[in-house]
Amino acid sequence: MDPAGTTFVFCDSLLLVKAGGLEPAGAAALAELQKSRATLDDFTVRPQGCRAVGLSGAATDAPANCEWARLRTLLGAESPAAVTASRALGMLNWRAAHRFCGACGGPLEEHPTEVARTCAACGRVEYPTLAAAIIVRIEKDGKILLARHAQRIPDLWTCLAGYVELGESPEDCVRREVKEEAGLEVADVRYAGSQFWPFPNQLMLGFKAAWKAGDLRLQPEELAEARWFDPADLPAIPPKGAMAYRLIHGPM
Ligand SMILES: [Zn+2]
Numbered sequence: 001m002d003p004a005g006t007t008f009v010f011c012d013s014l015l016l017v018k019a020g021g022l023e024p025a026g027a028a029a030l031a032e033l034q035k036s037r038a039t040l041d042d043f044t045v046r047p048q049g050c051r052a053v054g055l056s057g058a059a060t061d062a063p064a065n066c067e068w069a070r071l072r073t074l075l076g077a078e079s080p081a082a083v084t085a086s087r088a089l090g091m092l093n094w095r096a097a098h099r100f101c102g103a104c105g106g107p108l109e110e111h112p113t114e115v116a117r118t119c120a121a122c123g124r125v126e127y128p129t130l131a132a133a134i135i136v137r138i139e140k141d142g143k144i145l146l147a148r149h150a151q152r153i154p155d156l157w158t159c160l161a162g163y164v165e166l167g168e169s170p171e172d173c174v175r176r177e178v179k180e181e182a183g184l185e186v187a188d189v190r191y192a193g194s195q196f197w198p199f200p201n202q203l204m205l206g207f208k209a210a211w212k213a214g215d216l217r218l219q220p221e222e223l224a225e226a227r228w229f230d231p232a233d234l235p236a237i238p239p240k241g242a243m244a245y246r247l248i249h250g251p252m
Contacts, residue, residue, distance in 0.1 A: 014059040143229055184215075
């Protein structure tokens with residue numbers, strides 16, 4: 001797939017694709033949708049050169065021979081468009097949240113050469129931001145710790161996760177989050193891969209760690225339930241394409 005010739009059409013974080021496949025639907029379908037919907041943003045994703053368009057409303061009706069797809073479906077299927085579509089959605093999210101200068105409130109304009117926006121009033125340059133987050137697989141006696149979150153997708157069991165705070169290394173963040181959310185101490189914290197996650201802008205840093213001390217003591221506002229699972233007997237976990245899936249199914 002040539003990203004330069006591709007138009008990514010998003011509505012409510014869903015991508016318009018050709019029916020029965022995961023290929024971006026493109027410009028003709030966009031024109032059809034624009035007859036009845038407002039265009040929230042329309043820009044070129046650099047350096048890939050593809051076009052990204054955000055539309056208003058809910059992703060309920062799709063033009064003929066098209067459908068709305070979740071990005072995690074493209075990631076899970078290892079679609080050739082998945083990585084560029086993630087970048088396009090991440091840029092769309094960032095642009096929607098950064099229309100005005102954070103210092104003086106003036107309107108932001110396109111930077112002439114960089115992937116950034118500049119303030120016409122004070123000259124400040126705003127670059128796309130990433131929120132660094134850790135996600136960790138914790139092992140104890142051949143079992144792995146999985147939890148159901150209190151707020152997000154409470155019917156799925158997944159790894160513990162949290163945002164990296166200012167002044168903190170990702171490894172320190174793993175130790176702090178596990179202590180805060182589950183009451184455990186961990187050792188042997190090892191980096192295990194990463195993934196950009198455009199909901200809205202997380203850089204997910206995957207880790208593995210070993211239980212060191214403590215009994216499960218959950219932070220109720222974060223976790224509804226946590227248990228140690230045998231890798232051969234897992235509950236409902238996040239689908240293929242998510243960092244948690246890779247961590248849970250990776251080797252010990
Ligand atoms: Zn300004």
